[in-house]
Amino acid sequence: MNLKVVLPPVIIVVLGMGALSGVQNTGFREHIESTLTESAQGALSAAGLDGVDVAFAGRDADVTAPTDAEALAAADVVGEVEGVRASAAYGPDGLVSSEAAAAETATEEDTATEASPEATASPEPTATPSDDETAGDDAAGDAADAEEKDEPKREPTREEREKAQEDLVEIPNITFVTDSARLTKDGRKVVQEAAEVLAEHPEVEVRVEGHTDSVGTEAHNQRLSERRAEAVVDELVEQGVDRDRLTWKGFGESTPLVVPRTFADLEKNRRVEFDVTN
Template sequence: MNLRAVLPPVIVAVLGLGVLSGVQDTGFRDQIESKLTERAQEALSAAGLGAVEVELTGRDADVTAPTDADALAAADVVGDVDGIRTTVAYTPDGLASAEAAAASDPESTPGEDSATAEATPSPEATDPPSDSEPTDGETAEPEGDKPEREPTRKEREQAQEDLVEIPNITFVTDSARLTADGRRVVREAAEVLEEHPEVEVRIEGHTDSVGTTSHNQELSERRAEEVLDRLVELGIDSDRLTSKGYGESDPLVVPRTFADLEKNRRVEFNVAN
């Protein structure tokens, strides 16, 4: 048998099967996203939330509404749709906030308990001071001002090593919206920060050099802030976190290829000294 005559058709057939498999996988995912988007929009319409944008990445949904209240309500509705795994609420300004939604609710009024508290004198106003209370000439030390323990050098170094091991956080192209994989990595970062509660961290955003310098600077800032907001949402104390954007000013590599551009698009965690 002449192998030179047989091998080329075999190679072509194998490559063709690989391409066909990739096309089928992509098409199947697109079908799932399209079907889930349709279901989500139907559920939102039934709930009277028509002005909501739904974007699916696999089975993970992002919903964007004009107000925080509508975005949170839409996330609840879409989260109940069969087949959708996770839902994140956004407004045009970023992650939706329950606090902002409550503050903007005109029907929110003080409850009966707070009115009663205002009308009833507190025990401190009538009871004589106890032995533990300060008398004239003494100053009470606020409980919240007690100094916290400073992390050791070894603790800082270990936290930095663990944070460096976290995969790169990805975003939707030219936006501060996290991809589904990006949201997964932020959850991983939150777990690492929970393991090192003694350290403070600066979240640094970097972009590639495509686009204007001013746009990249603003985009890097918004991406760093988005990661910070998501970490706080996941339970990390906001006092431990700061964010800063560097735009395209601090590339990891000189960009010569698309792969180089991808390396330069990144979010880094730096432990404060």
């Protein structure tokens, strides 16, 4: 059999089937996104959340609202829609965590309490402290403030920064649910390892950097890398790391580790890195 005669038609058929499959997959995904968007908007409207935007990437939803509390409530509503795999809440300052929503709710309750008649009623008469007692309290408070100001945060040495960076590099890659910022079970375990390393190096500050592979659009990958980096920061805070020590940044697909030629290469480029910044 002459391979020069047989191979070209075979190659053409294979390439044609691949192109047709790509077109079908793209059309199917767009149909799913359109259907889920319509269903999610209907559910939001029924819940009285008409001022909320919802956008889908596959079966994962990004829900954006004017306030953190509304965003979290809307994300819960969208997450219950049949066919939705994950729902992320975004407020005016970005990705919303449950801590931010709780703080916002507490602030609203405090404001309502201050404005209520009970809060503005005249207080019961209490004993007035003497001038000597007041002076003593003021002096103690001033001494405590002065002591706190006299103890600035210690800057880590170069050796401490280098050791922290070495320990963070040894941490395994953090994994997420496909095409979302939801940590997998193994991903949470790795973040816990990172929190333990940071506890061993309390003086250093770290930037969490998110990276994606090159599958999908640049804009989608950029947003996904930002969401994943911020999700890791939120998880570290829940593990006890001081948020003041952490910053985050997403790089999308712009800085791959390797040129993607195989699925293994794509997996290497999907990563979260820790960069010691001080």
